[in-house]
Structures are given as structure tokens and as C-alpha cells.
Amino acid sequence: MPRSIYLDNAATTPVDPRVLEAMIPYYTDVYGNANSPHGMGRRANVAVEDAREMIAKLIGAQPSEIIFTSGGTESNNAAIKGVLKATGKKHVITSRVEHHAVLHPIQHAYKDGIKASYLDVKPLGFVTAQQVDLAITDETALVTLMHGNNEISSINPIAEISKVCRNKGILFHSDTVQTTGKIPVHVDDLGVDFLSISGHKIYGPKGVGILYVRNGSTWSPWMEGGSQERRRRGGTLNVPGIIGLAKAMELSITEMDANKKHISNLKSMLVSGLREKFADIVSFNGDVENGLYNIVNCSFPLDGDRSLDGEMLLLNLDIEGICCSNGSACSSGTVEASHVLMALGMVTPTAKSSLRFSIGKQNTEDDIAYTLEKLEFIVNRMKNTSMA
Numbered sequence: 001m002p003r004s005i006y007l008d009n010a011a012t013t014p015v016d017p018r019v020l021e022a023m024i025p026y027y028t029d030v031y032g033n034a035n036s037p038h039g040m041g042r043r044a045n046v047a048v049e050d051a052r053e054m055i056a057k058l059i060g061a062q063p064s065e066i067i068f069t070s071g072g073t074e075s076n077n078a079a080i081k082g083v084l085k086a087t088g089k090k091h092v093i094t095s096r097v098e099h100h101a102v103l104h105p106i107q108h109a110y111k112d113g114i115k116a117s118y119l120d121v122k123p124l125g126f127v128t129a130q131q132v133d134l135a136i137t138d139e140t141a142l143v144t145l146m147h148g149n150n151e152i153s154s155i156n157p158i159a160e161i162s163k164v165c166r167n168k169g170i171l172f173h174s175d176t177v178q179t180t181g182k183i184p185v186h187v188d189d190l191g192v193d194f195l196s197i198s199g200h201k202i203y204g205p206k207g208v209g210i211l212y213v214r215n216g217s218t219w220s221p222w223m224e225g226g227s228q229e230r231r232r233r234g235g236t237l238n239v240p241g242i243i244g245l246a247k248a249m250e251l252s253i254t255e256m257d258a259n260k261k262h263i264s265n266l267k268s269m270l271v272s273g274l275r276e277k278f279a280d281i282v283s284f285n286g287d288v289e290n291g292l293y294n295i296v297n298c299s300f301p302l303d304g305d306r307s308l309d310g311e312m313l314l315l316n317l318d319i320e321g322i323c324c325s326n327g328s329a330c331s332s333g334t335v336e337a338s339h340v341l342m343a344l345g346m347v348t349p350t351a352k353s354s355l356r357f358s359i360g361k362q363n364t365e366d367d368i369a370y371t372l373e374k375l376e377f378i379v380n381r382m383k384n385t386s387m388a
């Protein structure tokens with residue numbers, strides 16, 4: 001049987017055993033609806049509010065600014081649609097490399113007369129505050145730009161961009177799903193009005209996330225159906241998920257430095273190995289030196305418009321027990337080139353030959369060595385077949 005090596009942590013992470021331990025009592029003992037008035041419900045509600053307070057403290061927010069959601073996708077939708085609904089303005093600024101959880105709600109809003117400016121990215125995959133400044137109009141309702149890119153690791157200068165937005169009175173949202181727990185995320189340091197977080201990217205449970213809404217921001221709830229979350233997000237609260245999310249955030253932030261040191265070492269080992277073994281064929285996408293320390297995205301161009309087949313690379317790695325991806329996990333199963341890589345100006349065959357390795361705290365040097373060994377065999381075999 002082949003080994004099982006998981007290098008797709010930007011898609012999702014395993015639940016930390018300490019997180020699971022914190023969650024279990026809220027499945028088995030304190031299982032009441034947190035909105036119910038009886039004792040069991042009150043106990044669940046106290047746990048939720050304790051979690052809310054902890055999370056707020058970890059990101060420098062007020063507890064009243066934390067809204068629990070089903071994850072990053074809902075949080076992004078809620079921020080964008082809620083601002084458009086509340087302001088009545090018809091213009092949004094974003095970039096060409098955002099997650100589909102941002103791009104699709106904006107595209108869907110076209111039917112309501114919303115227009116969007118899609119900022120081009122620099123060669124390393126980020127936008128500048130100057131680009132945002134030049135794109136703002138009198139009709140701009142919101143600027144929404146991710147903190148760290150889920151495919152190519154590039155980090156946007158969020159604090160600089162937020163100053164531009166604040167000076168012009170424009171609301172600013174950032175998707176911090178890939179950065180929370182990996183690099184500092186503090187709402188005042190970043191200067192954001194809205195911020196999205198997802199539990200399953202930080203060794204927490206799936207199906208739970210956060211929308212941070214700065215007090216006083218012009219925003220309307222987009223999901224109705226109850227009095228939960230101060231009437232800002234209807235629906236029965238996922239109490240075990242919320243407890244797990246709070247614990248995952250606590251662990252990822254308090255252990256951030258140790259995790260960064262460990263994962264950065266593995267990334268350096270992987271990048272060095274790729275350069276050594278595939279010097280004549282590998283190219284790196286995004287900001288491999290200064291981007292997020294857990295993501296490596298590379299392509300395997302041959303000559304002219306020819307490249308190795310990324311789907312075949314993935315399939316062969318999977319046969320060897322190695323899990324990675326070739327683009328956003330949310331678009332896996334398609335044969336289209338990554339919109340992020342295409343936004344960098346890459347030709348389609350090269351974009352389709354990409355692999356994204358995203359390293360987690362559970363990975364080891366042996367995992368990286370094994371991956372490089374198997375990838376070398378696979379690439380050389382595919383390259384020889386292509387050249388034949």
C-alpha cells in the first residue's frame with residue numbers, strides 16, 4: 001500500500017485532536033439550542049458567547065462585531081451583498097485573482113445594475129493601494145480584496161489599501177481565510193470594515209466561520225429567518241462548530257510562531273528540491289519568497305506552448321498517495337486553467353500544468369523528501385513520453 005501524504009492544507013485541514021475534544025461535550029451533553037430559554041439552552045448560549053468573546057479578543061475586535069456563519073463563502077457573500085443592499089451604490093472594486101466566493105456574488109449582482117472594477121495584479125500576484133485609489137468612484141460601495149491568495153500565496157498590502165478606502169469613505173472587506181492563524185490578523189492593524197474567516201482552514205471543523213462587521217458600518221443582513229446573532233444572521237447556531245472554531249483560532253494564533261518555523265522549513269526544503277531536480281522545467285507562480293509560508297505553486301512548461309499535463313501529474317501523485325491540487329480546490333474537477341494563473345498572464349498550457357502544494361503543521365521532512373522522490377520519477381517519465 002502506498003503512503004498517504006496530505007499536502008492540500010489550503011483546501012482543508014485535519015481537525016486538531018484538541019479541537020475535537022473541546023467540541024464533543026456540545027454533541028453529547030450540552031446539546032441544547034442556544035436560542036432556547038431552558039437550562040440546556042442557556043448553557044449552550046453561555047458557551048457560544050464565551051467563544052465569541054475569545055475570538056473577538058484574538059483579532060482585536062468587539063464581541064458585538066462577530067457574526068457566526070457557515071464558513072468563508074457565506075461570510076464573503078454576506079459582506080458583499082449586505083453592503084450593496086444597505087448603501088444602494090452600484091460599484092464594487094475587486095481583483096482578478098479573488099476566490100470564486102467573492103467573484104461569483106459580484107457577477108451575480110450584474111443583474112441588479114452593479115458594475116465592477118477588476119484590478120490587474122502585479123507579476124507576483126498582488127494589487128497596490130494606488131490601483132485601488134485610481135479605481136474608486138462616487139458610486140463605489142465596497143472594495144473587497146483577499147489578504148493572502150489561496151493558490152499562489154501572494155499577500156496584498158491590506159493596511160495600505162484600507163487607508164486609501166478610509167480617506168475616501170469607502171467600506172473595505174478582506175477575505176482572510178488563508179491568513180488567519182498563519183500571519184497576524186488584527187482588525188485595527190489591517191483597518192478593515194469587514195473580514196471573513198473559516199474554521200476548516202485552521203484545523204477546526206467544516207461548516208463554521210466568521211463575518212467580522214465593524215460597529216457602525218453600513219451593512220444589512222442578507223440571511224433572514226430568526227433572531228439569532230442580534231437579527232443579523234438567522235438560523236440555529238452550530239454550537240459544537242463555534243466551540244471548535246474558537247479553540248482552533250486560539251491554538252493557531254498562540255502557536256503561530258512555532259508552526260511558522262516548522263512549515264517554513266518544509267517549504268524551503270520543497271522549493272530547493274524542486275529547483276534542484278527540475279531546474280530545466282519548473283517555474284514558480286506567485287511570490288514564492290515573500291508570500292504565505294505554507295503554499296508552493298509551480299508549473300512544468302516544456303517548450304513553446306507545450307507543458308506537462310497537470311491533471312496527469314495529479315493523478316500519478318495520487319496513485320503514490322500524495323494529495324495536492326492544481327488550482328483552487330473549489331474548482332477541482334474542471335479542466336479549465338486556473339483564473340488566478342491566467343490573471344498572471346500565463347499561457348493556458350502552462351497554467352494547466354500547475355501544482356499547488358500546501359503544507360500543514362502535521363507534515364514532516366520525510367513527507368517532503370518522499371514527494372520530491374516520486375515527483376521526480378513522474379515528471380521525468382512524462383517528459384520523456386512528451387519528447388518521444
